[in-house]
Amino acid sequence: MLDAFPLFLEQTNLIWLCGSIAIGLVFGILIGVLPGMGPLLGVALAIPFTFYMEPVSAVALLMGIYQGGNFGGAVTAIMIGVPGTPMAAATLLDGHPMAKNGRASDALLLATFSSFGGALVGAVLLIFLSPYLAAAARNFGPMETMLLAALGLSTVASLTGASIWKGLLSAVFGLSVAAIGTDPILGLPRLTMGLQGLDGGFGLVPLLMGLFAVSELLHQVSLQSLTQKVRVRIEMTWKLVLSFLGRWKNLLRSSSLGISIGAVPGIGGDASAYLAYRFAQDFSDKPEEFGKGADDGVVAAESANSATTGGALIPMLSLGIPGDPVVAALMGGFLIHGLTPGPMLFKNEPEIVLGVLVSFLIGAVLLLPIALVFLRGLVRALSIPKPFLVASVGILSVLGVFMVQRYMFDLWVFFAFGLVGYLMRLASIPAAPLIIGFLLGPTFETQLRKTSLITGDDPIGFFMTRPASQVIAVLLVIVLATPLIRAWRRKRTASKESVKSNANS
Amino acid sequence: MNEHANGEASDTRIAVEDIATMAMGALTFALGLWMILSIRAMEDNVFAGMSPGISEKQYPTFLGVALMIGAIAVFSKPFLRCLTVSGPNLAVLRGAQPWGKIGLAVLAFFLYFLAFECLGYILSTTLFGAAMMWIGGSRHKAALAFAPLSLAVAIYWGIRLSFAVHLPRGDVWAFILGGGHA
Numbered sequence: 001m002l003d004a005f006p007l008f009l010e011q012t013n014l015i016w017l018c019g020s021i022a023i024g025l026v027f028g029i030l031i032g033v034l035p036g037m038g039p040l041l042g043v044a045l046a047i048p049f050t051f052y053m054e055p056v057s058a059v060a061l062l063m064g065i066y067q068g069g070n071f072g073g074a075v076t077a078i079m080i081g082v083p084g085t086p087m088a089a090a091t092l093l094d095g096h097p098m099a100k101n102g103r104a105s106d107a108l109l110l111a112t113f114s115s116f117g118g119a120l121v122g123a124v125l126l127i128f129l130s131p132y133l134a135a136a137a138r139n140f141g142p143m144e145t146m147l148l149a150a151l152g153l154s155t156v157a158s159l160t161g162a163s164i165w166k167g168l169l170s171a172v173f174g175l176s177v178a179a180i181g182t183d184p185i186l187g188l189p190r191l192t193m194g195l196q197g198l199d200g201g202f203g204l205v206p207l208l209m210g211l212f213a214v215s216e217l218l219h220q221v222s223l224q225s226l227t228q229k230v231r232v233r234i235e236m237t238w239k240l241v242l243s244f245l246g247r248w249k250n251l252l253r254s255s256s257l258g259i260s261i262g263a264v265p266g267i268g269g270d271a272s273a274y275l276a277y278r279f280a281q282d283f284s285d286k287p288e289e290f291g292k293g294a295d296d297g298v299v300a301a302e303s304a305n306s307a308t309t310g311g312a313l314i315p316m317l318s319l320g321i322p323g324d325p326v327v328a329a330l331m332g333g334f335l336i337h338g339l340t341p342g343p344m345l346f347k348n349e350p351e352i353v354l355g356v357l358v359s360f361l362i363g364a365v366l367l368l369p370i371a372l373v374f375l376r377g378l379v380r381a382l383s384i385p386k387p388f389l390v391a392s393v394g395i396l397s398v399l400g401v402f403m404v405q406r407y408m409f410d411l412w413v414f415f416a417f418g419l420v421g422y423l424m425r426l427a428s429i430p431a432a433p434l435i436i437g438f439l440l441g442p443t444f445e446t447q448l449r450k451t452s453l454i455t456g457d458d459p460i461g462f463f464m465t466r467p468a469s470q471v472i473a474v475l476l477v478i479v480l481a482t483p484l485i486r487a488w489r490r491k492r493t494a495s496k497e498s499v500k501s502n503a504n505s
Numbered sequence: 506m507n508e509h510a511n512g513e514a515s516d517t518r519i520a521v522e523d524i525a526t527m528a529m530g531a532l533t534f535a536l537g538l539w540m541i542l543s544i545r546a547m548e549d550n551v552f553a554g555m556s557p558g559i560s561e562k563q564y565p566t567f568l569g570v571a572l573m574i575g576a577i578a579v580f581s582k583p584f585l586r587c588l589t590v591s592g593p594n595l596a597v598l599r600g601a602q603p604w605g606k607i608g609l610a611v612l613a614f615f616l617y618f619l620a621f622e623c624l625g626y627i628l629s630t631t632l633f634g635a636a637m638m639w640i641g642g643s644r645h646k647a648a649l650a651f652a653p654l655s656l657a658v659a660i661y662w663g664i665r666l667s668f669a670v671h672l673p674r675g676d677v678w679a680f681i682l683g684g685g686h687a
Contacts, residue, residue: 052668163579166526166579168575169529169533169575169578169579172533172568175568176537176565176569179564183561185561186550190544190547190565191544217637218610218611221606221607222603222606222607387638387640387641387648388652391633391641391652391653391656392634392656394614394633394637395637395657395660398614403668403670406670408621408622412618415615419611420532423525423529424525426525426602427525427528428522429526448564449558451558452557452559455558456557
């Protein structure tokens, strides 16, 4: 892949690339700071505006939002005790007590350094690991690709929350929505209700923005205002920097955990941050300080959730499997620019992949100066009045949808999916499986039908000759069975406890 | 007292979730059924019928069936709860969410899209922005007027100058001032 480096340099304006990453980081951090917003909404809002950009710069901007958004959530968690993003929930455990003890500046700076460290470790591992995985996947045929898509879909089992049925329904709903439009093999229209706008199927942007932006907006309208007037004086001292550097073991351990967990589709940054936090507590000399404002708690949580971003990109880039909702949206950004993540992208357009990987690394490096420069202003962003925020998000999301094709039909699709998204939110049906189903639907259908053509009447016999398929099938079974086993064990423990308590009473 | 209030809030949340789940179940069931019926009504493709494997009609039919099964699985639990435990208590829903605000926000979106081409981007966006700010709780008249207007004008010209994209100027303005849409 390094052979593509001269071509990458030739095709890419590095200043423009760095500018795109910086804009993405600033926007991402800002949207991460605003409670309830987060990188998912940020990426969804930005996708349409990248339509007019070069693919690498566009993807770099979106990845900047992902990286920045992850960090931004920590500012809210520390300052007002509400995680700006789910990933920042573990940062809150010690970050907010630190702020309450008058160490807000220290907590913010430690979170900034740790995010930078975690992102850097994540970026380096992403660069080293993804080409190998993609190279291994390069010889995959339709059966393996179909099974990989099924593996991606099976991750919904981990994204389902309380009810597996609700997650599965959401994923099948996504597959069904993807089936509306044109038959991918025959090229004939199907299920279009005679509407010309549906000939090419539903657009990704109206669907994504409707599901996430409109439902978020309606949710925000129903909430009490979280806007608070907060100010903080940022003071960086050598003592703090040295104290952070002294925690390098915690940083490396948490970042490694973050990237490993991020690379497993369906688990996500919040889980990695909590796990890293627990490990840090177990390894700490002063575990009793955790939860009361321990520096190590902030370092562990922030570095882990930051490294998760790099880990989550590994399966998406190398195999085309989006493991969490933000990465699914990010994958949508790739697809809109005609880039299909997966092993063939590494083979056919290595300069683009190189650009993406380099951008992620630059993003990790730029996160530190940008976060430090904007930290004070970011804290002030918490004081933006909610009515203005609600109106701005509404206006920008509509603009984003309209900008893609300048087609009124898209706005109505956006509206319809907005209502569906809000209904799903009220019903506690996760929207992430729908997006993953929608993104993987065409690949899954095409490869499934191709596989059935190739294998004819003997799919099992064909399967037995494909070791790669067998490995993926085993992984598929593990991914599907894990939440079921977990639910069964939970039930068994609960019933045992209830029997015990009955016996005691 | 506090426990009672918490219990009530939890009941309300469950009631909202149950009704929304049933609505989603019904919606997805209808979609599944419609998919199956539409695919059955489609003409057979002669060439596709000659090749082995999963046909062009089978895959969407599988999805339709899966959707209906999933919908029934999701629908049945809250439905049974509604019938057996406390009955469909719609009264509890009234205070569960600020439905008036949410309804107004949905209406604002709907009217915005209706007015989008007719009134043009700047005017419709200003009205929509003001409506959303009002729904969001702002009662400051100057802010309601100027914040969305300045944002709409900035976006209109920003997009025009940076991307050469002409957002709709509006039929009304075209009629008054003459010229085309943009």
